[in-house]
Every structure is written in structure tokens, then in C-alpha cells.
Amino acid sequence: MKKTYLVICLSILGTGAFAQRMSNLHSFKGIPSTPALDSGIDISNNSFALESTRGHLDTLFYEDFVNGLMGNNVSTTPAWSTFSNFCSWNYSLLGSQGQFAGTGPIVNSTTKANGFMLLDGDACNPGAAAGFQDVDATLQSPVIDLTNKPNAVLTFQHGFRWCCTAASVKFEVEISGDGGNSWTSYDVMDKVQSNITAGTGTAAPLTKSINISAIAGGQSNVIIKFRKSGVSHYYWMIDDVTITEAPENDLILDYVFFGEYSSYPLAQVANMEFTGSVNNFGYMPQTDVTLKAEVLKNAGSVFSTANAPYTLASQKTDTLTLPTAFTPTEKGEYEIEFSVSQNETDHNLMNNSKKRNFNVTDSVFSRDNNMYTNRGYARANKATYTLGNIFEVQQDGYVTSISFVLQHTSETGAEVRVKLYDASFEILATSEVYDVVASDINGQVTQVLNSPKTVTLSFYEPYYVEKGFYLAAVEHLNPTKGVNIATGTDITQPLQQSYVEVNSDWFYTTLTPMIRMNMDATVGINKEEANGTKLFQNQPNPSKNMTTIRYELGNSAKVTLDVFDISGRHVLSVNEGDKPAGLHSINISTANLNGGIYYYTLNTGNARATKKMVVVQ
Template identity: 30%
Template sequence: MKKIYVMAAFLGASSFAFNQVVQKAPSQKTLQTEKAISNNNDVAKAQGVSIWANDFSVAGDWVIDGSGLQGSWVIGTTADYNPFVFQGQNVTLDNFMNSPGMTSAGNGYAFFDGIQFVDNTLDQVAWIQMANSVDCSTESIVTLKFEQEYRAFSSNKTYVEVSLDGGTTWEQTIDVNPTVAGNTSTTETTVFRNFNVNNSSDVKFRFRWESLGTTGGYGWQVDDVDVLTLADHDIAVRSHNFGSVGLYYKQIPVDQVAPIESSVVVMNQGANDEQNVKLNANEVNAGVYTSSSAPITLVSGTEDSVVVTNTFTPSGQGSYKIDYSVSYDAVDDVPSNNMLNSYEFNVNQFIYARDTSTSPNTVYGQLTGSADAPPTEVIPANLFDIFADAQLTGIQFQFGNVVTEGALVYGEVLDNNLDPVAAGETAPYVVQAGDAGKTVNLIFDTPLNVMAGETYAVSVKCFENDFSVATAGESPAQTSFIYYLDDATWYYTTRTPVIRMNFDPTLSVENNELSNLNVSSNFPNPFANTTTVNFNLKEATDVSYTVVDLTGKVMTEVTEGTTLAGDHSITIDGSSFANGVYYLNITAGESTVTRKMIVNK
């Protein structure tokens, strides 16, 4: 079957209050890769001596069991995936995950298919374990190596467990993919994990899938399992962090440049203690920065964090790329588990962005409530740290593929408690035909002052179910959010909305000198029954205006016709309006100005 790469209604969400992932709807896959750097040039050396190996070509080597209400492991190939209907299409697990890339996938592999139950998800606890024990009596610690494909969705877990008594009890459990972001595939396709076996002659391993509640998941594929003695030298990276004293940004306005920090957590999975373990950072575009962490000694079986000694501060506008590597005195036997992504970003004049979108019209993913049951309105948001006082003039964002022509879209700035800030709402934007995938600016009537040392959430909202914001890249937990109006709750998402700060001073010049139309704020405001707006025309032109409510409903629509140059005024009759917020859109020729009005009776 042809692969389907169109992003559907992914909503990567988790409970903001309880830090628990709650996914609203799955999506079919897109592929996105990033170059990884290894200091050891991926030279394969001794990975330990194989004690036992299996490629799932003999089903009797494994026992399948579980304690959940739904789903079980299968040994097979893509031909054994169960078909089902998703959003009107006939699909299988293959439509949602990478094709199995394991070395011996052609002769069969073990897989758990969770997505087939998407319409009626129950508790899933299922495992596949070795049928016969392996003798590890000469080893206190062994390395389990296997190949995998996995795509994260929600709170599902992918565990590997070891038993030292033939499967009666399971002494050690490792979550293999805990940091894979929702709706993304693991990049760790060859896995090495160490287990304490305490010289047991009755060792078994098992792979366990667990998804509790109604969230479900995509699936997990496992193949080419190998139990190994410890490698001589094996430093593995457990986590890698970089960014401007907290968050990392892909676009940074020059006035918000701050020192960039870098760190890793490393673990010694080899048999030997290692000397002079360091994290190295090298900026390769400008070529003016190289630094390393202080060297440490890492004892076998322990882990530690290392931080690059000198931060990097970009010198000005331009593109930057920091390559990272881990080094120590020995040559690593398993270089695949200490490869580090580069940090690529640019410093520009006005745009502050966390997303990785590189094409203004490409929708890599999207956040929408249109596919929920029932559909609901959503408000996505990103956190931004402010390092210097500035005036925010606009909020730039990219539509997804779900739009409603004629709907009103607003930007709003919130504080770090996700509460609105004063004067933090932009003028509305009216959705036009062809806006799907388009990047637009939502403009403040008056620039919003943002203060150094503060963190703000920048959001985009539309009071329509058929609305979407594009996503690109991954966000650390609790740094990107989505608000669901159906339950009035903020959740966090690990997908990064394409929502940016725009500091361009030309965006929000009230009564732009280049415009033919200058409009005052209405007075009084708030008002009960009537309010007056003054405007000035440099040249005679046709004038019209509308008043709309927050849903986009037109309350008043008036055509003034040809109006002479000079000062004029209009009176808005709001006697029939309910209390609330309204927007006056006044158009003179090619110029349109929007003013916010409040009715309070």
C-alpha cells in the first residue's frame, strides 16, 4: 500500500496540571531527519561477545502473553498487519510508522500494533519473552542489544525487563523510549542497554508494551536481539541540552541574543573506567567558538552530567551551527549511542521563533480541534524568554490545512501562568480563501511592552472548530501548550506550534503615514448605546465599515460611498449589542484599520 504522508489531526497534548500526556487524536506519519555528529566517526569495534542471539525467524523461541484488555504481540511482517478504517481511509500500522528497517526484518520480527484500536482503546499490557533461559553465570552485567522501530503517541511505554529465575519474577525494568516526543519516531533504531544479571544461569528477557486508559499508541517493532558481554569502552549519552539559558530557539532577534549553554548526561556502559570524558562544542559557520567541559573520570556503571565551560554568544545577524561530540581517552566501541544533534539557528532583525519550519507554505504538522469528537476550538501557544526590554508589534503564525474562510483570528500574549496580560490582544485577521499553510502577522494596535527577565506565552485563537495552526519541531515538556475550549483546560504539547514573536516596528505604526486612512479610537469606550469614531482621509475614496463580534458575526455593515478628503466621523449604534468585545473594521479604498470596542451596559 502506498505510504500516506499527509498530516492529519495530531494534537500532542498532556495535562498541564499533572504532567501526564493526554493525546487527543493520532496522525499518519511524516518524515523529518536531522544530521547527527559522532566524535568516533561511527567506527564499529568490539561490542562484547555474543552469549545468545535471535532474529525471530523461529516463532517457538518466544512466548507471547499479557494482562491487558486489548492487543497482543505478533511475530510476522507487514503482511500480518490488521487493516482498519481511519478518517475514511483503509490503512494499516504501516501507514503510521516507518517501514521496518531492522537487519533481518524480511524473515519476521515482533511487533505490537496499537493504532488498530484507535476507535475503541482499552488497557493494553502485553509482552513477548524468551521461551528458554540463557546462561549468564560468568557475567555480573550484560548488554542487551536489539533493533527497533517505534513512534510515540501518548503515555504508552516500551519496556525491556530481565528475569534471573526463568521468568517467575522480573528484577529490572528499563523504559527504552521515554524521551521520544509525541507523534515522532525514535532515532535510536539500534538499542544497547545494560542489565544486572548477577551471574545467573536462568536469565530471560522480555519486551513489554503498556498503554493504560483510552489514549492508546501507534506501535513498536523489535528484531535482531543479542545478549552480549560488556563492551570494553562504551560511553552513552542519556540527554543533551542546549539553548539560551533555558529554551532553545531557531530564530533569534538580535536584541534578544543571550549566551547559549550546552550540557549532556553521560553513562559509562562499558567494562572499564574512562578518563577525561568531555563534551565538546564547535561553532562551524562563523568559526569563532570552540569549547569543552571540564574532563571527568567516569567509573563503569555510573553516570554524570558535564557542562561546556564557556557559553557561546552570537556576535550579530547570521546563521550559526554548533556541532557537539563526546570524547575520552579510549576509542568508543559503540559510537551509535553517543551521537549528538547539531544546534542550528539564525540571528535576524525582528523574528523570535522556536519552530523548525524552513518553508513558509509547507505544513509539517498541525494542531486542530476539528477531528475531536465532538469538534472543539483550540488555542495553541509557545513560551518565550525575554532578555532585553522590547516592544512587541505582532505575532507571526502559520495556518495549518484546516481553515474557515471569513473567520476571525487573534493573537494574544499571556504571562508564564497562562493568564492574559494587559493590552496583550492583537487586532483580528479575517481568514481569506487560500490561507491554508500561509504565514501571516497578527498586529497590535499599539506595541506591547515586554520586559527583560519575564517569560511570556504567545498564543493564537479562533472561535471556529475548523481552524488549525501548523507545527514544526519538538518542544520540551511544559514549554508549548494547547487550550481546549470544550473542557476549558490547558495541556502541554511536544509539537512546536509555528507561532512567533515579531518585533518589526513597521508592523504596528498606528495611522501609518503611508496610508490614506487615519482612524482614532472610539469614544466612549466602553460604551452602552452609541460611540463615535473619527477618521481622516488624505484623498477622496470609497469608505465602508463593519462591526463584528468575537465569533466573526457581522453586527453592522455600512457603505458610506465616496468620501472627500479631510476629517470625518461615524457613530456606531450599539443599542442592540450584548455586553462584550466587538471589532470595527473601517475600509477606505485599499486601506483597512481595525479598532477594538467594548460594550458594557
């Protein structure tokens, strides 16, 4: 019996530990439809900048840790305190110095230059040989007086990286309004995935705001506590802690979801339902609250849907699924504009909308949105693996090839091939072994690259697939040369959609590899039908300038011939019109085609057949 697990520690930028912990899971046959609402690299869009949202509200408390634990305006005794079972918070100007993250990046906070607070679990932990120790460490503020201030918002900037499973670690803010006798906890891990270096380096800081009015509003003995508990791996950095007056009216669109793919083949598009999380961050009820999703193509609206307006109580969050689904019927680039509105004048319109994009093409299934950010997956010491994404086929068709993006630490001469699996992890199709060349590897970038280099490998022949789930994967074969598959997406992904095989065991990963499945642009059964239609091999094959394709009809029919490259992109079409029964031939010029493998498909209305040809230049 095959085993599946969760991969909880991936190699980011080609470095780091692998598979430190794991838990049992089933295969992807029974994938739940409910998304886990993890976001990939779109973390900063779920928070909002301190200056733009709180600038004209009264500041009730501020701490930038310029004096470390002593606190602002405190010169004799520490204002902040730390408590820990073995690893404490410390003032720092440096990032993590630990064994897994190495010399890590610092939090990209507003006042990072004058220092911040760091919990460096990596540096505290003795490591695998001595056994890892879980952490329970808190950073606690001085007592804060909010008398006569009934509406208050806590905002802070932070950066962190975590490991393993969401159940094994907690990042929390605890608030007390009675001097520490009772506490209310808030999860601040939000939608950040395992092993993402969030809010650090050149990335926007994670800016978290919590309306604490119900606990701390009007109280004279308010205390803030930052607490990490569980698996100690990696780090957490805190800076620029502020309490301001809460706004009266402030709706926030926290997250949106419309489907898990960034690119669909036209024949495989399913109904798209639109969902959003709406948060009333203000201290007044909001009336006629409306979430709207509008789909645009070529800058023009092609669809819109919205909920029935309703009243959302103060400090409440609703997840809304809009009443009407959308199914694209044309190829092209689409943009979805999500927006939330109400009758009241909103304090900050910057957090009331989000945009998402997807493409409908002839052939390409993709989850990654073609966004390359230096992140990648590789095993330690160049160890081999097989990595892939799941795609759900809606209509029977043919998978022709698999495409993937190589991160900058991949090496020339590495051996790879692509494989197609069914829902039981049984191999259905495979390609020839391919040696990576320098031109296949993407360089290191300082900002998102929207058109990375892509490698496409075809199967020996197109593989016929029926409706169901399939895993499109890349296999790294040679342990002497490293292969690092780029990862990342801004599309919300359900859990158990990406998998890796290590030593014959399957794991699911929490990051999204840039691996795409390419399908034949036409749908149907690829076989010669009973009416006597036959498609013959082109001659000459390989061809350089011109080739001839012969076919035979058992009955008269309207005939078309289409040619696709190995990624499934349509490159040539010939309309033969009405043809009588008998033998026929089509002369095709290949002079303007790039060298490589192509597929040609004959369609006669009630029959369809495909063959492979090779072009040399």
C-alpha cells in the same frame, strides 16, 4: 478563575483523537528552568544503527521473528511467550488496526519484510462508549545462555506511539539473570513525546541498546521481557532483538541542551548554558572524559567551553553543565558542536557528537527551527481552538506580529487571527481576522522541508511589552473550515512552553507549534519624549511609489529612520545625520517594496517613535 490542563492527545497529520485525558496545571508564570528533556523530531539521533555499532562484536543471540513466537531455529514449540490482562502481543506484517491510529505505519526495522511483534492496544480496546481498559502485556524470550560471556549488550529495533501523560504509561524492558526469579527494569520510552509516531513508516527505526552485563553477564538462565503497562492507546512494535558482546570502551553523548529557542531577536538573547548527558556504555572505566561545546559562525569558532576531565565508571551516566555560558552579540546563523572524548580508543565515534543550530535575527522569536515534517495540530471535526508558544522577553520592546505555518490539511477560506497574551492568559493585542488562501498552505512532504510557507499577521499597532513571559497564539475561528498548525522541532523543549485554549479552558501541549513572535528590531519606549520630538503620519498613506514622512525636533539631534515589514524584518534605513530643531521631512521610495503593512521608526538618540504605513502595488 482560568483553568489550565495538559493536552495529552494531539491530532497528528490532521487526524486522531483529541484531549482523551487531562490533569490540572498552573499558568506559566512559574515555569521551572529545568528542562524536561523531551526531544521533538530528533529521535533517531539519540540511538544508533545496529550494523554500524555492533558489527564486529560477537553475536550471542539473535531474533528477527521470521517464525513469529516460534523463534529462530525452533520448529515445534514456541520459544517466545506472551502474558496479558486483556491484549496480547502477536506476530504481524501490518501496522496498528486500531480506532485512534487507524491503519498505522509499520516499524521501519531491518527485517520488517519478514514480520515483527505487535502489541495493538487500539485494536483490543472497546473504545470510549464501553470504557477504556488499561493494559499490562509482556513478550518474553526463551532462556538464553550467556555462560563465559561477562559483558553483554541487548539491542533491538522498535516503533511505537503512546498517549496521555508520561506517568500513565510505561514501555519497559525487564532483564532476569536467574531464570525469572528477579527482574531489573529499563525504561525504553526515552525522550519520545506523546503522540509521536516514532520509528515507523519512512522514519529511522528507534534502535535501543542496553548494557545488561551487571544482570545477565556470565549467567546461564537469562530472560528478556518486553512490557507495556498503563494506558492502552496506540501500539508498540518490536523487531531484530540481538545480544552482542559489550565493547570495552564506548562513550555515548545521549542528549544535549543549550536553550529552548531556535531563533532569537538580538536584543532578547540571554546567556546560553551548555548541558549534555554522557554515558559510559563500555565495561571499562573511561579516563579524562571531556564534554566540549564549540559555537561556530560562518564556519569559524567564536566560543568554546569544556568540563574539567574526570573518570567515568563503567555503565554510569553523568549530566554535565559546562562552566562557561555564551551570549551572542551579532546577528547570523550559529552552529553548536557538542563532543565527548576520553583517553581510551572509543568503539564507536558515531555516537560521540551532536550538532545543533540557532539563528540571531533582528526580530524573530522561534522554537521550531523552521523544520516542516507534515505533523500538525487540529481538533476533531474542525472544532475551533487557540494555540500558541511562550516567549520570554529579556528587554522591553514591541511585538509587531505573529507568524505561523499551516500544515497540508488546512483549508482555504478558514478564518484565523493572532493574539498576544500575558502570563495570566489575558489578551494584550489582536489582529484583524484573516481568510486563509491556497498559497498559505504547505503541501505534503516526504522529507523535512526547511523553508515552509509562513503566514504573518500584524496587530493593529505594535504592542509594547516589558521583561517577562508572553504567549504568541493563533486562533481558529470558523468551525466549517479546518486549520491545522504545523508542529515539530529538534530543539529540546522544557515542559509547559506551548498552550492551547479549548472552550475557554487552557491546556499545555507536549508538541511545539510552528508559531513565532516577531518584535521590533529596536528596543526602548515608543513615545514622544519631553524634548519635543514628534513623528507624523506618512503622506500619502497608502502609498504606491513615493511617500513623505515628516517629523519635528525640539532640539538638534542625530536622526535615523528605519522601516520594518510586519514580520519585523528590517527593509530600509535612512541616516539623516545631524538635524537642527524644527520641522523636517524624508521622501521614501516604496516602489520596490511588496504590498502590505510596514512600520517606520524615528530614532534621535534620546527619543524614539513608531508609526504604521501601508504600501500598495
